[in-house]
Amino acid sequence: MKVYECCGVESVTKKVYCSTCRQEIKNEREVPDEGTVYSFTVIHIAPAEYAHLAPYTVALVQLKDSTAKLTVRIQESVQIGDLVQLDEMKDGTYIYQKVRTA
Known part of the structure; x- marks a missing residue:
């Protein structure tokens, strides 16, 4: 990335x-396609185009070896400090997955 x-x-x-x-x-x-969960929220009632994904997590990820932060979607539950990495790009959205728990 x-x-x-x-x-x-x-x-x-x-x-x-x-x-x-x-x-x-x-x-x-x-920089690596991985980082640490800086903040997150769980979306239970999503906009119509994302309703089929709910509930899902939107997280702010602090990228490794960078000061940049990235907004991503994660299907799993996460906590602040969890290590995550890029799984795929879909429709212009960064889809990350949890690698390790904090």
Whole structure:
């Protein structure tokens, strides 16, 4: 997975210009597709297009070797601090799975 950095802020979203200093973002690097659950919530009543998935977990994952955080969907239950990794990309959504419990 690539992260893009400018002014000390890293993001997985590629932008042409930094929103802080307005300079062109040229720094990019590869980081592992794994990270640690930073925060999460369980969705019981989902929007219509995701109703068939409910209940499911939406988590904010702190990517390994990066300051970037990523919003992901996880079918399993997780806790803050659990190690997770990318399972697949589906319809533009990062689908992660739990690797190890905190």
